[in-house]
Amino acid sequence: xxxxxxxxxxxxxxxxxxxxxxxxxxxxxxxxxxSPHLENKKDTVSYSEKNISGNLIDSQTDYxxxxxxxxxxxxxxxxxxxxxxxxxxxxxxxxxxxAWDNKYHYEVRMTTSSSDPTAYFTxxxxxxKASGSSEWWEHNIxxxxxxxxxxxxxxxxxxxxxxxxxxxxxxxxxxxxxxxxKTFPTRTLSKPIVV
Numbered sequence: 001x002x003x004x005x006x007x008x009x010x011x012x013x014x015x016x017x018x019x020x021x022x023x024x025x026x027x028x029x030x031x032x033x034x035s036p037h038l039e040n041k042k043d044t045v046s047y048s049e050k051n052i053s054g055n056l057i058d059s060q061t062d063y064x065x066x067x068x069x070x071x072x073x074x075x076x077x078x079x080x081x082x083x084x085x086x087x088x089x090x091x092x093x094x095x096x097x098x099a100w101d102n103k104y105h106y107e108v109r110m111t112t113s114s115s116d117p118t119a120y121f122t123x124x125x126x127x128x129k130a131s132g133s134s135e136w137w138e139h140n141i142x143x144x145x146x147x148x149x150x151x152x153x154x155x156x157x158x159x160x161x162x163x164x165x166x167x168x169x170x171x172x173x174x175x176x177x178x179x180x181x182k183t184f185p186t187r188t189l190s191k192p193i194v195v
Contacts, residue, residue, distance in 0.1 A: 062184070064088040072182040086116035086179070092171055094189035103159040106130070106192060108169050113151040114177065120148040123176040128156050131168040145178070167192055 064072050065087055090112050097105035108128050121143045127136040143149045168190045174183040
């Protein structure tokens with residue numbers, strides 16, 4: 001028995017590492033798309049996608065409940081836990097990524113999670129409209145049902161030719177999960193966290 005202890009310890013570490021890598025791979029989504037450009041008299045705004053990892057601070061978090069009839073509503077004071085069976089958490093992050101290549105970069109990241117493993121995500125649409133832009137940039141991403149994802153994320157990066165004194169971005173999100181679909185209220189993010 002004593003001779004097997006180092007082998008079992010090593011197997012446990014290898015198994016733990018394998019599970020950690022598997023969780024990271026299953027929870028991330030990478031999106032590649034072209035970068036449209038907006039011509040403006042004063043400035044140019046463009047966006048690109050990049051999936052980053054790290055512990056960054058949340059700038060906006062919204063909580064929603066799914067009731068027994070499948071309706072998705074904002075979680076407010078006064079709602080009894082007996083009225084809902086699942087909580088959806090929607091986190092929006094807005095970052096000032098700094099300057100490089102003679103451009104000023106910003107990033108918007110959305111993470112949505114479900115507290116119930118039977119309410120897994122099958123599709124989402126995320127749109128952003130940066131200040132100075134007249135168009136919405138959009139991602140439509142399918143999540144295969146067999147993966148049973150209860151957490152999804154999406155990221156937009158965009159840039160300006162000049163530093164913005166009061167950068168703002170509007171965000172729209174619509175999801176489909178195994179319980180139904182929901183379009184969430186448009187959010188305006190205006191206080192980017194400097195990274």
